[in-house]
Amino acid sequence: MSAVPGPLAGIRIADFSWIGAGSFTTKLFADFGADVIKVETSLHMDTLRSTPPFKDGVRGAERSGYFADRNSSKRGIRLNIKHPRGLDIARRLIACSDIAVNNFRPGVMERLGLGYAAACAIRPDIVYLAMSMQGSEGPHAGYVGFGLTIGALSGIHYASGVADRPPAGTNTNYPDHVPNPTHAAFAVLAALNYRRRTGLGQYIDLAQTEPTVALQGPAMIDFAVNGHIAARCGNDHPVWVPxxxxxxxxxxxxxxxxxxxxxxxxxxxxxxxxxxxxxxxxxxxxxxxxxxxxxxxxxxxxxxxxxxxxxxxxxxxxxxxxxxxxxxxxxIEHDPQLAHRGHWQYLTHPEMGPTLYNNVPFQLSRTPGRLSRPAPLLGQHTEQVCTELLGLSVQEVAELAALGVFE
Structure with a gap:
């Protein structure tokens, strides 16, 4: 692995996101050198921890390959934000971070005391990314949804299938893997560049339906120009034959x-x-x-x-x-191009052992980025972050743990 620091070295992210799109967004930053600290709680674990496939087919919070691949290179802490002392720890983490990320429905972080206004009071130049399903305002802003929901709302599922049958869907949540993480990462980088020039942070309100709608460009244009709703056509093509x-x-x-x-x-x-x-x-x-x-x-x-x-x-x-x-x-075993580019990487996970990961998806000539560590165990770096970054003593960490702060 390259010892060259990644291009985002020196950037820290307080990562309150979970499941697919949020975790993938912050993974991109972590693999390119940012210190991403994933905040979790055993009281309501990241759903990906209970999502297959599981190593050797054995279920467990530390055995999900899906979770592992979406959380490489991150540090993880366990924190009960609903506990007053836990909320204080979260605020101290934001105070020493450049970016805060969440993908909850609007209002959740505000009720916890960690919304954008509260984060700005702690750190005025914070770049704050909120990735709700449909944005922070509007008639549907309060709705909660996941990749499958977003795929339906954005028209992807309507377009998937054959002409004489109902919509089939895609069998994978494209919004979690393609449009939303990449759009979110671009927005954060743009905000960081703005902060570098002006010293000012800002709030990023990403509605996950909107980047996903962009995947439907030709269908949207066809309707806007011709009033025509594109029909499902399976693997066929209206012009190219066969x-x-x-x-x-x-x-x-x-x-x-x-x-x-x-x-x-x-x-x-x-x-x-x-x-x-x-x-x-x-x-x-x-x-x-x-x-x-x-x-x-x-x-x-x-x-x-x-x-x-x-x-x-x-x-x-x-x-x-x-x-x-x-x-x-x-x-994994036979593709010569992926092998040539070193796309597949094995990292030794504390519980799963050698585990396969996707390598970083693009290569920079001077600062290539790398998978620096496997996905964290639940709360694996809690003491390290609290003592080395937040200035707590080992005794204080133990006392807070006894109070249920690190559940």
Whole structure:
């Protein structure tokens, strides 16, 4: 691992967030050198700690691979903020932090005494990120939701599925993994840059539905311009034909193929030895769109006899967009590009032992960032943070623990 400090070294985050989007946002900062201190309580643990997959299939608060991957490089403290002395500890943590993050519904942090106004009173230049589902104001501001809810509200689920069946959804919470963590991180970096120039902090009000709606750009524009509501089309495409996922030889092996123009069609037809008459009949895009079902049936019959990886390489060499539909084993054990970039990293977790993590998702040439530690155990760094950062003695920590402050 590189010993070069990350580009965010010297930045500290008081991380009150939990579950997906908030944890992923602060993970990005932690992996690039920020001191992220995750605040938890055993009275109401982060839901990800009880979310599979679990190491060796054994459930436990310290055994969730999902939690581990979203919380690498962080320190963790256990703190009962509802206890007056616990609230005091939280305030002291904010006082020595550059950023405070939460993804609760509006009003929760205010009722706890840790809203933006309270944080500003403690540290006037604080950058305060609030990631509620629909923002701090408006008719739906008080609603609580998760990635699945946001996916439905933002139209992703409406667009997912095939034309003659109800919406299928996505089977993963895209809002937690893609739009919201990245938009939130950008907003925080922008606010930090503003503070560097002016000395002023600010409140960031991120409504998680809004970055997710941005994923629906073409559908939104189609309605705004044409009054047309885009229909579900499965793996099909309104213009490119053929376009879909086709079964290959072997157990549950598939390939994705997309033909964008006539030249790619000719290359596909040549590679797969389509007879000359049908090749000529479908050589023009308009004719392919008119016969999309027939073309899909022909292609599915051909690919079923082919090895997915060999066919992908053959088609790519011919200039046809094609890719194997990879599963988890393919990605971890066989993907040469991910291996070359060192995407998969093993860190030794105190309970789970050597555990697989996603490495940082982009590489900086001078300050590359790294996974500095595995996800914290619940409250693992409580004493360290309280004594080394907040100035408490070991005896004071023990006394507070006896009072239930660190539950």
């Amino acid at each position: 376009h879909g996922v086709f079964a290959c030889a072997g157990d549950d092996r598939w390939i994705a193929i997309a033909v964008q123009d006539d030249a790619q069609w000719q290359a596909l037809a040549t590679c797969l030895a389509l007879d000359g008459q049908r090749c000529a009949q479908w050589s023009i895009a308009e004719m392919r769109r008119a016969h999309r079902g027939e073309i899909a049936n022909w292609l599915a019959a051909v690919t079923l006899e082919r090895d997915a990886f060999h066919l992908m390489q053959q088609l790519q060499r011919a200039g046809v967009p094609a890719g194997v539909v990879q599963d988890a084993r393919d990605l």
